[in-house]
Amino acid sequence: GENVEQHPSTLSVQEGDSAVIKCTYSDSASNYFPWYKQELGKGPQLIIDIRSNVGEKKDQRIAVTLNKTAKHFSLHITETQPEDSAVYFCAASHGQAGTALIFGKGTTLSVSS
Amino acid sequence: GAGVSQSPSNKVTEKGKDVELRCDPISGHTALYWYRQRLGQGLEFLIYFQGNSAPDKSGLPSDRFSAERTGESVSTLTIQRTQQEDSAVYLCASTPGTLGKTQYFGPGTRLLVL
Numbered sequence: 001g002e003n004v005e006q007h008p009s010t011l012s013v014q015e016g017d018s019a020v021i022k023c024t025y026s027d028s029a030s031n032y033f034p035w036y037k038q039e040l041g042k043g044p045q046l047i048i049d050i051r052s053n054v055g056e057k058k059d060q061r062i063a064v065t066l067n068k069t070a071k072h073f074s075l076h077i078t079e080t081q082p083e084d085s086a087v088y089f090c091a092a093s094h095g096q097a098g099t100a101l102i103f104g105k106g107t108t109l110s111v112s113s
Numbered sequence: 114g115a116g117v118s119q120s121p122s123n124k125v126t127e128k129g130k131d132v133e134l135r136c137d138p139i140s141g142h143t144a145l146y147w148y149r150q151r152l153g154q155g156l157e158f159l160i161y162f163q164g165n166s167a168p169d170k171s172g173l174p175s176d177r178f179s180a181e182r183t184g185e186s187v188s189t190l191t192i193q194r195t196q197q198e199d200s201a202v203y204l205c206a207s208t209p210g211t212l213g214k215t216q217y218f219g220p221g222t223r224l225l226v227l
Contacts, residue, residue, distance in 0.1 A: 006155075032214045043117075043204055043218035044156070089155060093214060100146075100169070101216060105155040 002027040002094040006104025013080050015113045023090035023104050024072040032093035033066060033073045034101070039086045047088075048075070080111045115139070117219035119205050125225045126195055134190040134222045138207030143185050146216060148204040149174075156204065162188060163210070195226045 003026045013019050025033075031052040036044035050057045050064045050073065057064050061080075066073040073092075077084055087108050091101040118137045126132050138145050147159040158172040162182040173179070177195075182188040192199055202223050206216040 034215065036218075041220075043206075043220045045218070046215055049215065100158060100161060101214075102158070103148075103156040 002030070002092070002102045004090060004092050004102045004104045006090050006107060008107060009105065010108045010110070012110045012112065015080060015082060015111055017080055019077045019080050019084070019109055019111075021075045021088055021090070021107045021109075022072060023074070023092075024070075025092040025102070026071065027092065027094050027102075028071065030071075030092040030094060032101075033064070034091050035062075035064060035075050036089045036091065036103075037086045038089065038106075044089060077109075080109075082111050082113050085109055085111045117205055117207055117217055119203075119219040119222050121222060122220065123223045123225075125227065127227055128197060129194055131191065131193045132195055132224065134192075134203050134224070136188045136190070136205030136207075136219060138186070138188070138205070139217055141185075141209065142207035142217070143210040144208040145182060145188050146206045146208075147180055147188070147190050148206065150202045150204055150221070152201070159190070159203075192224075195224075197226050200224055200226045 006023045034049035037047045038044040048062050048064050050066050061078045063076045087106045089106045090104045094100045094102045120135045143164045145162045148156040160180045161169040177193045180190045202221040204221045206218045
């Protein structure tokens with residue numbers, strides 16, 4: 001079945017550095033790739049998403065790139081801040097009409113000041 | 114406007130008891146999902162409702178798990194004869210429908226089975 005691999009599982013950076021999280025997926029029919037941020041004790045919140053008709057999307061300090069040929073997509077956070085510390089999940093659409101999401105196992109990002 | 118709400122926020126129960134978890138989706142959202150998140154793990158799909166269509170139950174781990182949804186509103190997830198391995202956070206999400214794939218999550222219900 002559909003599988004989404006996410007790396008690394010943990011990532012520690014200094015404030016101001018960049019952070020990159022990578023995901024690969026197996027279903028070539030996947031066409032929607034969201035990224036979620038989950039803070040302690042809260043539900044995941046969408047931070048950015050990309051659809052398969054574009055290769056890159058940027059929103060302030062956050063950007064996502066997609067390589068459909070290689071079936072991988074990445075999250076880039078620049079100028080990291082302590083409040084960026086959280087667990088980040090990638091996901092890929094799957095299933096009938098592509099409405100289901102298959103999630104990666106998450107990356108715990110720690111930004112130290 | 115109001116987001117997805119879930120209740121209770123925390124639930125402690127004894128092994129063998131039944132529990133009911135509730136989800137109130139965003140008003141007007143036709144699609145609703147339930148996920149399970151074990152400690153330090155990713156989100157595991159459980160069940161999906163879309164309007165009046167038959168639900169996609171392919172993620173339910175056993176017949177002790179069931180879910181219902183009344184029209185396009187409230188959903189309840191029921192776990193019968195709870196086991197310790199059912200301890201997890203149960204998350205609910207809703208979307209505007211098949212055209213809008215962005216899933217909006219509730220805060221979750223933290224279930225602890227003793």
